[in-house]
Amino acid sequence: MAKAKAFPGAPPSETAGPGALDEAGRAGLRVLALESSCDESAAAVLDESGGLLAHELYSQVELHRIYGGVVPELASRDHVRRLLPLVERALAAAGTAPQQLAGVAFTAGPGLIGALLTGAALARSLAYAWQVPAIGVHHLEGHLLAPLLEPDPPPFPHVALLVSGGHTLLIEVTGIGRYRILGETSDDAAGEAFDKTAKLLGLPYPGGPELARLAQSGTPGVFQYPRPMLDRPGLELSFSGLKTAVLHSLRGRELTPKLRADVARGVEEAIVGTLAVKAVRALEASGLDMLVVSGGVSANQRLRAALDEAIGRRGGRVYYPRVEFCTDNAAMIAVAGLARLKAGEREGLAIQARAQWPLDTLTAVPFQHDATGAAAQSLHA
16 A cells, blocks of 8 residues: 555546545545456555555466466456455555545456456446446556656656557657557567567566566677667657567577576667667657656666666656556556546446557547646646
8 A cells, every 4th residue: 555645647626526635625536446457456546635545456477477478367367356355455545435435447448358347347336336437447548647646747748658568659648638649569569579588588477577687687788689660760669570689699509697698688778779769759759858658668777767868868857657656556547537537527337348449549638738738737726
C-alpha cells in the first residue's frame, strides 16, 4: 500500500461526490480500480482530494516462469482467485466503504481477453451491487497517465514514449484522450526484443529485467548490434532484426558468463540508443520540449540516463512514473478512470473487454486540455 498527500492529475470537482473531505472541506470523488490485462492482478483506491489511498498487486511471475512466458488460461484462472481479496485489502487499507465510492474503473483492453474479462466481470458486478457507475479504461492510457501520480506531474502538451510489453509508440499528448501517434514499431516492440534476446541467453522469465541486470557487468562496445531505421527520416521503429543479429553472434560460441554479459550490454545499448534518437526526433517534429516515458521498459536505468542526457542537451525535460508504477498496476487505471468518470463517461450493464483497442479511437476529456500548453494539474483547488 502507498499513500500520497494529494493526486495532481485532474481538475477541481465541479460537483460534490462521495469521498473524503480535503483541507478546504470539499468532498472529493473516490474510485476503486482493477487491473487484470495480463499477468498482474491489482486493485487501487484513488481519491481526487486525498490522493492514492491504497494500491495492492499480486504478480504471477512465479506461476508462469516454469513455462518461459505467460500462459493465458493460467493467468485468467489466477485472476479469478486473486482479484476479490485484493479489492478487499485495498478498500480496508484506504479506510473506504463501498458507499464512499463514486465508481469502479477496470482495464477493458487491450490485453489477454480471458484475463480482461475476469476483471471486467468483477468490476461491473461490484458497481451494479453498489449502485455506482463502472468505467472501462484503456490499458495504454493508464500507462500514459501514470506520471500524473507523481508530486511534479508533466504538463500538457508533451510527447510520450510508451514502451510496454508488445507496444512501443511515440505519441503527441495534448490532453487526456487527445493522442496523436507519431511513430510505432512495425514488428517487435522494445520489450519483446529484450525478452526474446534474454531467452537466447538462457535467462529466466521475465527476461527483460534479467537482461538489464546482466548487462551491468558487460563490457561496452564488444558487440555493436544494428539500430534499425536510424539511417532514414521518420519516427517508425523496428526491433525484429535485433534477435536475429544476436542469434548470429552466438552461433558456434560457448555461452560463457562473460559472453552473455557482453551480449546483454550490446543488446541494451542498441535498444536504448534507438529509443533515445527516436524520442529526440519526435520532440523536434512536434516542436515540444517535454517527454514522458512510461510502461515496463521505462524502469530501465540505462534508458533513463540516456534520455535525460539527450533531452537535457536540447533544453527539455523527461518525466517518468516511479518504478512501481512502470509495470502494470491499478493506480494508473484509477487515474484514467477517475478523469473519465468526472467527464460523465459510463459503461452499460454488459460486461465488455477488447483484446485489441486502438489508442487513437479514445474520446477526449475536455477539461483536461489547455490550449496554451499548460495543464490543470491539481485535483484539489
